[in-house]
Amino acid sequence: xxxxxxxxxxxxxxxxxxxxxxxxxxxxxxxxxxxxxxxxxxxxxxxxxxxxxxxxxxxxxxxxxxxxxxxxxxxxxxxxxxxxxxxxxxxxxxxxxxxxxxxxxxxxxxx
Amino acid sequence: xxxxxxxxxxxxxxxxxxxxxxxxxxxxxxxxxxxxxxxxxxxxxxxxxxxxxxxxxxxxxxxxxxxxxxxxxxxxxxxxxxxxxxxxxxxxxxxxxxxxxxxxxxxxxxxxxx
Numbered sequence: 001x002x003x004x005x006x007x008x009x010x011x012x013x014x015x016x017x018x019x020x021x022x023x024x025x026x027x028x029x030x031x032x033x034x035x036x037x038x039x040x041x042x043x044x045x046x047x048x049x050x051x052x053x054x055x056x057x058x059x060x061x062x063x064x065x066x067x068x069x070x071x072x073x074x075x076x077x078x079x080x081x082x083x084x085x086x087x088x089x090x091x092x093x094x095x096x097x098x099x100x101x102x103x104x105x106x107x108x109x110x111x
Numbered sequence: 112x113x114x115x116x117x118x119x120x121x122x123x124x125x126x127x128x129x130x131x132x133x134x135x136x137x138x139x140x141x142x143x144x145x146x147x148x149x150x151x152x153x154x155x156x157x158x159x160x161x162x163x164x165x166x167x168x169x170x171x172x173x174x175x176x177x178x179x180x181x182x183x184x185x186x187x188x189x190x191x192x193x194x195x196x197x198x199x200x201x202x203x204x205x206x207x208x209x210x211x212x213x214x215x216x217x218x219x220x221x222x223x224x225x
Contacts, residue, residue, distance in 0.1 A: 030211065031211040033213055033214070035216075040218070041218050041219070042115070042202050042204075042216030042217050042218045042219050043154075043202075043216045044216070045213050045214070045215065048213045050211065088154070090214075092210065092211050097166070097167060097210055098144075098156050098159065098167065099156075099214060101153055101154040102153075103153050104153065
């Protein structure tokens with residue numbers, strides 16, 4: 001299957017700081033999704049990206065579809081305690097029929 | 112609006128027993144997915160249906176696993192017989208439209224096989 005490398009694996013930041021995480025793939029993707037998962041719950045969709053270079057915001061969250069179509073980035077500005085959770089990227093290749101998920105970035109926000 | 116509904120939320124069973132997980136997708140969605148999440152392997156697709164028809168079951172680990180979707184509003188994932196290595200969180204997700212439509216997840220069933 002497709003390999004999605006997500007980094008960093010974990011982050012510990014102070015409240016108010018900005019956060020950046022990314023996902024890279026071994027092949028070209030035509031769709032990127034970003035999800036957040038809280039403990040005991042399912043992943044919740046944050047942002048969907050469909051075109052290379054696309055930059056989309058959802059409140060304090062901004063995600064970008066990389067120009068090479070092999071990567072995507074998620075930024076969180078001015079983090080707050082409720083941003084704590086695990087963030088997953090998911091990608092769909094040109095020839096694929098299923099989304100592959102990254103291994104997740106665990107975010108801890110210290111008040 | 113109701114999201115994807117899964118039951119039970121937790122299941123504890125003994126090795127060798129049959130386990131049935133249930134899912135109600137979002138009304139109007141035409142694709143349904145079963146995923147398994149573990150610490151070691153992350154989120155893995157087991158099987159997905161489109162318009163109630165199984166399209167790709169290559170992720171089903173072995174013959175002990177089976178899934179059905181008798182109608183547009185209900186699906187089951189069955190494990191028979193269950194084994195301790197099946198312990199994981201099983202998620203159902205649904206989507207509407209094309210292959211690249213975002214998935215909407217339920218809150219999962221945490222399965223523990225002792």
